[in-house]
Amino acid sequence: MNAKLLEISNLTVSFDGFKAINDLNFSMLPGELRVVIGPNGAGKTTFMDVITGKTKPTQGTVKFKGKNLLPYAEHEIARFGIGRKFQTPRVYLNLSTRENLAVSGARNKSVWAAILGQSTKAERHSVAGLLATIGLEAKADIPAGLLSHGEKQRLEIGMLVAQSPDLLLVDEPVAGLTDEETVNVGELLLALAADHSILVIEHDMEFVRQIARQVTVLHQGSVLCEGTMDQVQSDPRVIEVYLGQTESEVMKE
């Protein structure tokens, strides 16, 4: 049985009559790593905002594990198992890398209990495991404020994973990163994809090529096409919507 993890049907979001999302249909299976791309203004951020409940649609349905999300508020949808990483890292700068992970994983505890070491062995293990996964063991005990931008991005992805969501939404994780940091974040997402369902929105085509298996292209609020990176990059409609760009420019972007 192919039960969908996320199923979006006939979704429309209007802002004063302008359709930022226009009759969009989209679905994801559990365990998928999906990348959503599209030119500026295609509706990518609005699409994520609707999934997390930040924006309510004008029409259509959003189902997560078969449950209709529309009646629920953002915090309730987060509790159902949808975790979101925003473009700008939101880590606690005065806490260490380890403490940031411990705080995020401490679902039923006070922040202070987590920081003061009142954690179980399993939790400590998972923090240790996450430090290794995000490649920040050597920087576990320095304030997160001293991490580079790329390291902060990796830490925040680790903090998201610490909350054990069933679906990770990751919004432009490599914006402003160096090439090396971009590759590191890509490797991290690929490692996490082994046992997580992940939806990434991204502009950076080089990065998309590094991580993408299935790509969904948005244009004017609708799905233009879906397929492997090779399939979408050679689709004439995709080349055309990256306005004024030749095929080789799209490949390079």
Ligand SMILES: Nc1ncnc2c1ncn2[C@@H]1O[C@H](COP(=O)(O)OP(=O)(O)OP(=O)(O)O)[C@@H](O)[C@H]1O
């Ligand atoms: N709150 C709003 N009110 C009015 N128009 C909006 C609002 N939010 C988004 N839009 C418009 O909807 C369209 C889609 O915006 P959205 O931010 O979702 O696109 P995007 O694909 O994320 O773009 P970018 O890649 O530039 O971030 C844009 O034309 C934008 O100006």
